[in-house]
Amino acid sequence: MNRHFELVFFTVFSLLITGCVNISEKKADIDIAFTSSNVVNHQFMGHGVQWSAYPHADSEDAEWGFLMTDEKWKTLYKRLDYVNPNIIRVMDMATWRYFKGVDENGEPILDFSTQEVKSLFKLLDYCQLNKIPVLFGEWGAPGFWDVDKTKKSVFRADDDRWISMITKYLDFLIVTKGYTCIKYYNLVNEPNGYWASTDGDWEQWRAGYIKLGEALKASGLDKYVSLSGPDAVTQWNHPTHPKKAHDWVYSTVTELDSITALYDFHIYADQDLIRTGNFIPYLEPFTTAIGKTNKPLVLGELGMKYNGDLKEENKRRGEADPHAGPEDSSMFVYDYFYGVDMADAAIQSMLAGVSGTIAWDLDDAMHTVGDLGEKDQLKKWGMWNILAEEFGNLEADKMPRPWSYSWTLLCNLFPPESEIYKPEFSIVNDRIRAVASRYNDTFSVALVNQSDTSKTINIKPEIFSKNQSLYQYEYSETNRPINSEGFPVATKRIDFDSKNKDIIVTVNDNSVVFLSTILIK
Numbered sequence: 250m251n252r253h254f255e256l257v258f259f260t261v262f263s264l265l266i267t268g269c270v271n272i273s274e275k276k277a278d279i280d281i282a283f284t285s286s287n288v289v290n291h292q293f294m295g296h297g298v299q300w301s302a303y304p305h306a307d308s309e310d311a312e313w314g315f316l317m318t319d320e321k322w323k324t325l326y327k328r329l330d331y332v333n334p335n336i337i338r339v340m341d342m343a344t345w346r347y348f349k350g351v352d353e354n355g356e357p358i359l360d361f362s363t364q365e366v367k368s369l370f371k372l373l374d375y376c377q378l379n380k381i382p383v384l385f386g387e388w389g390a391p392g393f394w395d396v397d398k399t400k401k402s403v404f405r406a407d408d409d410r411w412i413s414m415i416t417k418y419l420d421f422l423i424v425t426k427g428y429t430c431i432k433y434y435n436l437v438n439e440p441n442g443y444w445a446s447t448d449g450d451w452e453q454w455r456a457g458y459i460k461l462g463e464a465l466k467a468s469g470l471d472k473y474v475s476l477s478g479p480d481a482v483t484q485w486n487h488p489t490h491p492k493k494a495h496d497w498v499y500s501t502v503t504e505l506d507s508i509t510a511l512y513d514f515h516i517y518a519d520q521d522l523i524r525t526g527n528f529i530p531y532l533e534p535f536t537t538a539i540g541k542t543n544k545p546l547v548l549g550e551l552g553m554k555y556n557g558d559l560k561e562e563n564k565r566r567g568e569a570d571p572h573a574g575p576e577d578s579s580m581f582v583y584d585y586f587y588g589v590d591m592a593d594a595a596i597q598s599m600l601a602g603v604s605g606t607i608a609w610d611l612d613d614a615m616h617t618v619g620d621l622g623e624k625d626q627l628k629k630w631g632m633w634n635i636l637a638e639e640f641g642n643l644e645a646d647k648m649p650r651p652w653s654y655s656w657t658l659l660c661n662l663f664p665p666e667s668e669i670y671k672p673e674f675s676i677v678n679d680r681i682r683a684v685a686s687r688y689n690d691t692f693s694v695a696l697v698n699q700s701d702t703s704k705t706i707n708i709k710p711e712i713f714s715k716n717q718s719l720y721q722y723e724y725s726e727t728n729r730p731i732n733s734e735g736f737p738v739a740t741k742r743i744d745f746d747s748k749n750k751d752i753i754v755t756v757n758d759n760s761v762v763f764l765s766t767i768l769i770k
Contacts, residue, residue, distance in 0.1 A: 298334045333661045336384065337607075339384070347361050390404050433474065441479070462476055521556065580629060595659050693766070
């Protein structure tokens with residue numbers, strides 16, 4: 250994979266010096282130590298993104314026509330080379346790709362030769378080439394998406410016909426086409442929600458999940474792909490079903506662990522949960538329960554949903570935007586602070602023992618509210634809009650948005666299989682977070698300052714190797730240098746001897762600083 254970075258330890262070169270990092274005796278506001286005893290014991294998978302195969306623009310028959318040209322895919326590939334996601338979640342619909350209804354006997358009619366399936370290949374080609382594990386799945390049972398609910402179709406997660414459809418499709422993609430990048434499978438997105446095809450019915454989803462596990466084993470596909478669940482959104486309880494959102498996770502652990510390879514659930518956090526550091530204690534009961542299984546946990550969707558005045562401002566902006574669906578957009582993706590909050594959320598997840606996070610989402614052009622293809626109902630959550638020319642032709646949509654900067658750094662500087670380390674702080678605070686990682690001979694530290702004042706931090710780097718160069722990356726409102734494609738570059742090289750010195754770092758208010766032996770090219 251062309252990852253656009255290389256490890257540099259002793260090469261001398263010149264970088265633009267814009268940050269404040271010193272190896273000196275300067276007095277710091279806070280001391281932070283990373284010691285080998287503070288390793289977080291979990292299977293770190295790295296951070297990634299949600300990517301879909303553009304169902305409204307993937308063929309001549311799509312709502313917007315065949316807008317996803319080879320040139321568009323080429324641009325996406327180039328950008329993803331910079332972002333360097335370590336896991337990608339791909340959720341799809343049988344009705345978008347291969348399901349053509351049922352025959353007179355109620356048997357599904359499948360066609361894997363459609364242009365829509367070929368468009369999905371474009372996405373999977375990239376993942377396969379670059380060895381990126383894919384968390385694959387379908388949003389829900391295919392009949393749920395039919396406008397005419399009186400038509401014969403497949404409506405339930407535990408319908409044997411849907412289980413058979415999924416198994417045949419996975420066999421085609423993995424065995425016939427060779428997409429062994431598909432490692433995990435989600436059965437129904439957010440099944441605890443009223444918006445899901447299961448409508449919060451735990452027993453229906455559980456039965457379907459067990460049936461799919463059995464089908465994967467019977468077909469031999471379990472050699473390639475395993476189940477991931479429950480994929481519930483944990484902040485929302487169904488108004489009529491008795492099982493609480495948190496219990497979807499705990500019941501998956503206690504009842505379905507034998508067929509579950511990856512645990513996942515969704516979080517859309519508000520600013521109070523993140524900026525106070527309270528995301529860590531929110532996550533820890535889950536990581537404690539799942540940790541006993543010795544299996545990884547990822548946040549299958551991670552995004553920010555603000556409350557209070559910011560919620561009202563988000564709604565106002567969404568209603569004013571001629572292309573946004575205001576009920577399901579985060580208009581602050583255009584704002585610098587969204588990148589601070591997303592980085593802080595990812596850092597806290599690592600400290601809580603989560604194995605990785607999947608940002609919702611890569612691209613505005615992927616989904617509309619209800620996925621009806623209405624051009625004034627885009628789900629605006631993305632790093633950009635690859636079809637910006639069709640939606641106002643705004644520069645703010647064409648180029649990578651601010652939050653892509655901090656997310657790119659998280660993906661590049663914290664590789665899969667890293668050991669993650671918690672910090673020891675000299676003073677108690679709820680506005681400064683720090684995390685470190687070690688992978689082979691590479692080391693990285695991320696520091697986030699959610700306070701309104703600049704902080705000078707003294708890092709005691711016990712876990713760093715001797716005589717390695719570090720590179721500083723800064724995500725601040727006034728300083729976040731980019732290359733010609735709009736992605737991060739280092740601001741400073743630091744020559745460091747861990748035998749003698751600590752590192753003094755100035756982290757500006759409401760900003761993130763990364764230090765790493767990894768040089769992103």
